[in-house]
Amino acid sequence: MADIGSLYFKTRKRLLIRLCFLLAVVFIAGNIAPAADLATTEQMFREGNYAEAEASAAEQVENGIWNERWSRALIRSQLVQGKYKEAANVYxxxxxxxxxxxxLRMLGIEALRFSGAGRRQIETERALVFQVLQSTDLRNASRDNLIAAGRYFTEMGEDARDILEMFYDRVRQSSPNFLEAYIATAELAIEKGDFNVAGDTLQAAERIDQSDPRTAYLMAKAFESSDAGIANSSIQRALEINPNHVPSLLFLADAAIDREFYDEAEKKIASVLEINPNHPQAWAFRAVLAHLNGEFEKEKQHREKALGSWAANPAVDSLIGLKLSQKYRFAEGAEYQQRALAIDANHTGAQFQLAQDLLRLGNDEQGWNLASRxxxxxxxxxxxHNLATLRDRVQKSTLLEANGIVVKMDPLEAKIYGGAVLELLSEAREVLCAKYDVEPNAPIVVEIFPEQKDFAIRTFGLPGGAGFLGVCFGRVITANSPASQGERPANWKSVLxxxxxxxxxxxKTNNRMPRWLSEGISVYEERCQNKAWGESMTATYRTMLLDDNLTPVSGLSAAFLSPPSPIHLQFAYYQSSLVVEFLVERHGVDSLKGLLDDLGDGLLIHDAISRNVGPPEKLDAEFAAYACKVGNAFAPDADWSDEGFPQRPTSESLAQWLVDHPHSYKGLRTKAASLVAAEQYQDARVPLEQLSELEAMxxxxxxxxxxxxxxxKELGETELEREIREQIVSRSADALPSLKRLMELEKERDDWDKVALYAKDYLAIQPLLPFAHDLLAEAAEMRGHPTMAIHPLMALLEMDPVDPAGLHxxxxxxxxxxxQNDEAKRHALLALEEAPRYRQAHRLLLTLVQPAAPQSKPAVPQPNQTTASEKGSQP
Structure with a gap:
């Protein structure tokens, strides 16, 4: 056996080179056309009639029909039903x-593995496949065998691009309607995380044949992370073709676990086990559910069942670990990945998932090294590849540390607002840890990325994730910096x-809490800290609170996973925060803390709610009434009906609508927007002030x-503008235009206290532009607070100033x-380095080096007294 293995590893590359040469000129022979009854049998299998397909194929094999495809059809039918020993015997x-x-040999290896064959026997079979590939005249190889050869080399860890080019692409070129080549290509692309290639390949496959459930299933896999609509419709289509399609049923079980619909997940798992009582993935999912339920003995039993037919199957532990990590149980997930690697040290999926788990646990050195490997x-x-490439950029970050918090930032950004980040996080630690009786016993790591793609790769592994501002993994936080968010970034203080x-x-909960509760508390605490932070009521939210968009509390976590639109996702955050607000108002913050304690002790959310606030069914009903009350309390005198509202309103139809519905929110809002767009500001004022009178602003x-x-502003109503903008900034966390305008207005009035206040609020949104730093420094000077001017001036120096000499x-x-005379000397010298004849800088330097007697000390010139001619004149 050792000799076979040695031969395999020494000659595998040579075989691939030979294949590449031969396939460059190969004419791929087609398979012998199957008899009509074979096509019927294969259709039975495709539609999920596995027992009938097995009986049909068994009859032909027992009769000695000389057609290999009957044997393959029989083995496949037995494998899908979990009849592993029977399949191995047939092989x-x-x-x-x-x-x-x-x-046939690749099917046989699968059958032998799951029938309990030892590692030595499997290695022998794989070596025999290798020998067949060495000895076969590949110019006469069938399409099936070339696809099987590609799968063999995939399993052996060969380069995926070579496999695509040498096998799958060449089969498709010579037989463009051969579906199996498209299936194999898509499977490989999905395995490697290349979902664009998978999607394109599957779209081509469905133009060839839409009757195979595998193409629809793989389409769902390819679009699962990017387009929930395509994924959902694809999986439903797969099950319409084959209601017993095991991968599709497991896909739905997986999705139900993600959505915390555990009863639904169990139903799908049960459906799979009716087809195949020994299916390892189904039992692995049951182990996950048992863990989440705190039933650890059952978890152990289900894992043993998952490994029952193939004890050395690393995919079982890797899958359990993956699902636990997706539930933020990263430590438990990492343990399972280590179990998988103890079975197979080369299992790439387990290696990479362990790398991600370690990074999310804050074990950076181990995590990065493993990802790079x-x-x-x-x-x-x-x-x-994405993660390994990101490592180089992350290593160039500046580290800031204080109060058990480690912040990693872009070096330039760290100089500009890194101190403010540490200050904000230290305050959050003090306030929130005290409120919830928590004391983290390890550092909290916060990584802030100036490029959105880097944030997405660090957080999700792939570019994308648009709309996410930050993600918390427990003691590791990743966040987008304002630089990654365009002209109107989110309030970074609110996000952190x-x-x-x-x-x-x-x-507090040992990472055992449903998504809705976690998000709800975080949004609620934003509002508690600052009324302008967090989600707040809008006209759209009012409508959603009062219609079918209101999700029962018990199903709220699912609202975060596949929302129909971005606004539905935003509403999920808002509704969850209202649930928390309701719980605190009705039962007190101690009940909320008790609920979290119970979750941390392992109680299920249903039981924790029952124990602390009452039956969950009652909570659903009471919150629905509360939501209705909140919705109806917003602008109660406005007319919210839009039945009969013109689909494409003209000025005439809109005017008539408002005659009939003078308090119509939609009518007034539509009219105002139209008039503003037409720059008819005096006319636009009327419907907007009507909305204000209706308290619908x-x-x-x-x-x-x-x-x-x-x-x-356009009408010159400065005092009214100031009043409305003050209301905006008191209600909105990211009102950048209004803050900028208020600073301008207050500067005109010489109200420097307010200029400083608004400048600080502006910098909580956009600290990377000079405008607010400049005004904050000026406000400090005008108020006689030079200490408060130092940081904004230093920040301005990092922003490529037009006049660096003047700024120094x-x-x-x-x-x-x-x-701070030493630092003052340094900056005076830097000013002179920029402008050697800068007269006032020379004077200042002289006073710092050789201060005169107090009675003859010259007055220090003000910055606005410095002219360009003085900087360039003789000293």
Whole structure:
């Protein structure tokens, strides 16, 4: 056996080179056309009539029909039903008839594995496949055998690109209607995380044949992470073709676990086990459910059942670990991946998932090293490659540490607002840990990325994830910096407060809490800290609270996973926060903390709710009434009906609608927007002020409050504009245009206290532009607070200033006023380095080096007294 293995590893590459040469000129022979009854049998299998397909194929094999495809049909039918020993027996009885069939031999290896064959026997069979490939005249190889050869080399860890080019692509080129080549290509692409290739391949496959459930199932897999609509419709189509399609049933079980619909998941698992009582993935899912239920003895039993037919199957532990990690049980997930690797140290999936688990647990060195190793060993693994490439950029980050918090930021951004980040996180730790009686016993790591794609790769493994501002894994937080978010970024302080709240609640519950509760508490705590933070009421939310979009509390977690639209996802956050608000109002914060404690002790959410706030069914009903009350309390005098509203309103039809419905929110809002777009500001003022009188004003981007503020600005109504913009910034966390305008207005009034206040709020949204730093420094100077001017001036120096010499001089002056003379000298010299004849900088430097007597000390010039001619004049 050792000699066979040695021969295999020494000559495998040579065989691939020979294959490449031969396949360059190969004419791929088609399979012998099957008899009509074979086609019927294969159709039975495709439609899920496995027992009938098995009986039909068995009859032909027992009659000695000389057609290899009957034997393959029989083995496949037995494998899908979990009849592993029977399938292995069939294989061993027919393999000598068809010794050169790689397809048959690959099926045989699967049958032998699951029938309990030892590792030595499996290695022998794999070596025999290798020998067949060495000895076969590949120019006469069938399409089936070439596809099987590709799958063989995939299993042996060969480069995926070579396999695509040498096998699958060439089969498709010579037989463009051969479905199996498309299936194999898509499977390989999905395995490696290349979902674009998979999607394109499957679309081509469905133009050839839409009757195979595998294409629809694989389409669902390819679009699972990017387009829930395509994924859902594809999986339903697969089950319409074959209601017993095991991979599709397991796909739905998997999705139900993700959505916390555990009863539904169990039903799908049971359906699979009716078809195949020994299916390892089904039993692995049952082990996951048992773990989530705190039934650890059952978990052990289900795992043993999953491994019952193939004890050395690393995929079982890897799958259990993956699902636990998806539930934020990263430590438990990592343990399962280590179990999988103890069975097979080269299992790429387990290696990479362990790398991600370690990174999410804060074990950076181990995690990065393992991810890099996977990327080196499997260059076609897109996710591993992305993560390994990101490592180099992450290692260049600046580290900031304080109060058990480690922040990793872009070096430039760290200089500009890194201190403010640490200050905010330290406050969050103090406030939230005290409120929830939590004390983390390890550092909390926060990584902030200036590029959205880097955030997505670090967080999800792939580019994408648009809409996510931050993610918490427990003691590791990843976040997008304002630089990655365009002209109107989110409030980074609000985002980090939200994510740090996740740290606290996940710590308190040992990562055992449903998604809705975790998000609900974080949004609720945003509002508790600052009324402008977190989700707040809008006209759209009012409608959704009062219609079918309101999800029962028991099903809220699912609303985060496959929302019909971005607004539905936002509403899920808002509704979850309302549930928490309701719980605190009705039962008190101690009941909420008790619920979290019970979850941490292993109680299920249903039981924890029953124990702390009452029966979950009662909570669903009471919250529905509460939501209705909240919705109806918003602008109660407005007319919210839109039945009969013109689909494409003209000015005439809109005017008539408002005659008939003078308090119509939709009518007034539509009319105002139309008039603003036409720059008819005086006319637009009327419907907007009517909305204000109806108390229907909201401060979201582009909402009626922003429209009215802009109208007042255009009309020169400065005091009214100031009032409405003050309301906007008190209700909105990211009201950047209004903050900028308020700073301008307050500067005109010389109200420097308010300028400083609004500048700080502006910097909580956008700290990477000079505008607010400049005004904050000026406000500090005008108020006689030089210490408060130092940081904004230093931040301005990092922003490629137009006049670096003047800025260094201004900072030197400020530092001298706070008796930081050494730093003041340094910046005075830097000013002179930029402008050697800068007269005032020379004067300041002289006072710092040789201060004159107090009575003759010259006055220090103000920054606005410095002119370009002075900088360039003789000293």
């Amino acid at each position: 061993q009885s027919v393999v000598n008839r068809y010794p050169s069939s790689v397809t 996977v990327a080196e060993e499997d260059p076609y693994n897109v996710v591993a 407060w939200h994510e740090f709240c996740h740290v606290v609640t996940l710590e 909201t401060a979201e981007r582009g909402g009626p409050m922003e429209l009215l503020a802009d109208v007042y 001089f201004q900072l030197a002056q400020t530092l001298s006023k706070t008796n």
